[in-house]
Amino acid sequence: MKQPAILIPEGCEKVLLHACCAPCSSAIVEWLLNNGVRPTIFYFNPNIWPREEYEIRKNESKRHAEGLGIDWIDGDYDHGAWRKGVCGLENEPERGGRCEMCFTLRLTETARKAKELGFRYFATTLASSRWKSLEQIERAGLIAQETVKSEDSPSPLFWAQNWRKGGLQERRNQLLKENQFYNQQYCGCEFSARNGANTKPLLRAQMREAKKQHEEQLARLSKEVVEKLADQLRLILTSNPSPLTLNPSPKTIMAFWSLPDEVDIRPLVEQLVEHGHTVVLPKVLDGERMELRRFSPEEDLAEGPYHLLEPVGESFTAYDTIDVVLVPGMAFDAAGHRLGRGKGYYDRFLPLVPQARKMGVCWPFQRVPEVPVDAHDFTVDMVVG
Structure with a gap:
């Protein structure tokens, strides 16, 4: 028998969902709601730079959640602290050590918030991007799970899920257009942008593609x-x-x-x-x-x-x-x-x-x-x- 593309953990009726942006959240949130899991969005992305870019993405995520009537939590923006966390890894390639440290920092804060609010499970929309390493994301989530573990209270579990399955990638692209979401061509980190858009022709090509995505x-x-x-x-x-x-x-x-x-x-x-x-x-x-x-x-x-x-x-x-x-x-x-x-x-x-x-x-x-x-x-x- 063919196994379903997405497996819901035992007893998971709600989840604290770390969201990197509205486009990546859209299909995941829709699937969760359609399958009896109530997500609460936790927007914690101090990696995004500059501040103007962060605010645009944050407001789009909040607009998405409010439109669906689901809870949305604003994490603190401290880009300086994030820079300290990835210090020494600035020149790492994409999918290298800097990315994994970034995931770990963001998911550890998500785990702390999940524990504070009494969630049994936490997950992340980062695992929906084909540009990210699923292995790195899973390791980061498990490290976050262990970091907040203590004997005095239950600790949340990381729901490691490949959100690219089950047609969610295609559905994401549909929802992006239907909701007219703001969508950028890099993850938000200035180092990612420099490594990925370090030539003028490439950046022009990315901007032409961005105009197509935002045509409506x-x-x-x-x-x-x-x-x-x-x-x-x-x-x-x-x-x-x-x-x-x-x-x-x-x-x-x-x-x-x-x-x-x-x-x-x-x-x-x-x-x-x-x-x-x-x-x-x-x-x-x-x-x-x-x-x-x-x-x-x-x-x-x-x-x-x-x-x-x-x-x-x-x-x-x-x-x-x-x-x-x-x-x-x-x-x-x-x-x-x-x-x-x-x-x-x-x-x-x-x-x-x-x-x-x-x-x-x-x-x-x-x-x-x-x-x-x-x-x-x-x-x-x-x-x-």
């Missing part, structure tokens, strides 16, 4: 990013409550007319013009450089040689009067490093406007721990995404 969310995400961008522009352009109202004089903003795979800032560009600011847009010349053209109404755009809309307004050369530059990109990191499309247009242009505030604009999943940098690459002052 892009319109919503664009609106959220534009709201943040408007708030930042308000701080720079005016002290009035209205994000774009002039006070006391109009400013000059270099923006961009969004491509289909970029944050759609077109409504914001038009609002800036309506409020009397000078808006200039880049136009590519001879495949090497950009020039600026004034933008007023959308009629100032015409289809270019690549079937993309380009500005056709009057030429703008007063670079020293530009107050803000909005910069698109494939990826940005916390230091302001930017990954472009590989042509170098902005890297050549941005040094011409040293007085301007450079603001990178991207979707949240385009913010990564580290962007590969070459000597000629130019950084932005801040990133909105």
Whole structure:
């Protein structure tokens, strides 16, 4: 007789489930609920960096749990303590000693929480990733189980389970799209990102794939990013409550007319013009450089040689009067490093406007721990995404 893909431990009616993210949790939680096991989500992932990335993933996990009506527990975020825990293992390869120590640290805290709350079993969604070693995860769980064992009270048991079985991997991908979960291309650890995305072509490929995965969310995400961008522009352009109202004089903003795979800032560009600011847009010349053209109404755009809309307004050369530059990109990191499309247009242009505030604009999943940098690459002052 063929054995079931997933075996429920004896007497397991509830489980403290360590969750690394909403996408990895989704199919597992659904299976548990459908099979009479009540999960409580424990979100403890101090390995995730930067803090902004951690908060996005945490909020997605909480949204998932609240949508299902299940309990969700927020573990403390202490990235410094996690760094101390993996100290000396920074250069280990993926599936090496650093990963196993990371699993052990996170699952030991899960075991402690399970014991505190009286759970008989604890488990982890880490075992759903094909990029992780099941053997390492099981060893880490058993070490965590032994670490919290004591004679004065019952200790929780680690439910070592391969959550890739039973069609759960395929179901995960379906639920990711159905729930429009935020989904990143690395586990969260800055060392993993550096080892896995240490070339620009690879990172560009990862970002293109990420855009495909978030295709149904892009319109919503664009609106959220534009709201943040408007708030930042308000701080720079005016002290009035209205994000774009002039006070006391109009400013000059270099923006961009969004491509289909970029944050759609077109409504914001038009609002800036309506409020009397000078808006200039880049136009590519001879495949090497950009020039600026004034933008007023959308009629100032015409289809270019690549079937993309380009500005056709009057030429703008007063670079020293530009107050803000909005910069698109494939990826940005916390230091302001930017990954472009590989042509170098902005890297050549941005040094011409040293007085301007450079603001990178991207979707949240385009913010990564580290962007590969070459000597000629130019950084932005801040990133909105």
